[in-house]
Amino acid sequence: MNSAASFSADYQSARAKFLEEAAAAGAALEAVQHPERGPDGGELFTDVAAFGVEGAERVLVLISGTHGVEGFCGSGAQVDLLRRGEIARCPAGVGILMIHAVNPYGFAWLRRVTHENIDLNRNWIDFSRPLPGNPGYDVLHPAICPPVWDEAAQAASAAAAGRYAEEYGALAMRAAMMGGQYSHADGLFYGGTGPTWSRATQSAILTHYLSGAAKVVIIDYHTGLGPWGFAEQIIVTSRESDGFRRAARWYGAALASVADGQSASVRIEGDGLSAAPALLPNAEITGMAIEVGTHPTDHILAALQADCWLHAHGDPTSPAAKPIKDAIRGAFYGDADDWKGMVAGQSLLAVRQALAGLSEGL
16 A cells, blocks of 8 residues: 555645545544635635544544644544554444544644644643743744844844853753743744634534543644654653553553653643543543654744744735745655655554554453
């Protein structure tokens, strides 16, 4: 089987491929329309494919497109699983719920954020409480998100980040830049001041389909951090938690936790995996993010900065936007057969391990 053929060149192609394969595999399908449209004027949807979920006490959830442009990876992995016939091999008594393009706007527009310029994995916080602060980002914001994005501004931005790293350390600089912030709506890794459409949609899907589930495993597909094609498996809880120990028993010793600083990802607030237990209080949740590497972090940040400037101060529909959009697509999508094959293979293994874990005791 050619795994590379499961991946698509754009959001609309990815959606069509997902719906076709999910229907062929016998899914119960649901489409939730987004309020905005894509760059081609087309409608945008978050699609749900449910396989044996109704009445199931044990369910595996596979989420693509949390970070929009990263949806190329997750969608391709979902389609690959469908084409391989993995649904038919699912253990009796275990359901599979696929959520395709939970942030369809970001997927279609080649943005990591939602239409509100919000990072969905910084948005799952309690907005009735005071918003988290990030003094380091406040210092860096004027330099990393300037109103003009020319060579001089890019050089000044790099210099400001370098000075911060020199004074506080490289890890502190990454945490300031990427950890999330709630005070600059036009900036990077912005968490918002209220729940996004995508958060509300994911919440509704999970509570509707999984209200009767006792054991839920979530795999959320991401890209951009780590070596080319390597899928780091990340848990958001500490190594001492029951969830980490359970996941390590299923997935193996390479499992990483953001809580101890050993993951390629920095520790963040407001991610969807951490929020899942509150949505499903009667279920045992085992959540994992798969983070597939593409390019070095400075390359990724430069692409994000350019895209942030484009949507805040430029024209994303102009011809001048193409190189910026090409750069951010390339930053989060390894559009090469070796990368796609690595994604498909590592996804297949993780899904089979998750299903084996879920079926324990059946």
